[in-house]
Amino acid sequence: MSPNTSTGGSQGGGPGGGLMTPGRVAVAAVVVLTLVFIFENTRSTKIRLLIPEVTVPLWMALLGTGLIGALCGAYFMRRRR
DSSP states (O other), rough: OOSSSSSSOOOSTTTTTTOHHHHHHHHHHHHHHHHHHHOOSSSSEEEEEEOOOEEEEHHHHHHHHHHHHHHHHHHHHHHHH
């Protein structure tokens, strides 16, 4: 038997691969952990933005800082190429 022939069974040989690839499992785990984090941090917190003081839910403040960090990281990675 040639090494290029399969002996049966579905290995997800299509262009998209299998339904549960390691990357998709990792993304699903991060999404679940993010949702748990958001629902655990629903209290309001005061944040001072230079002069004004605003009150926002903690998860929104953390999401905003995370997005700013992701945008800065993407900007610097793009400039690197």
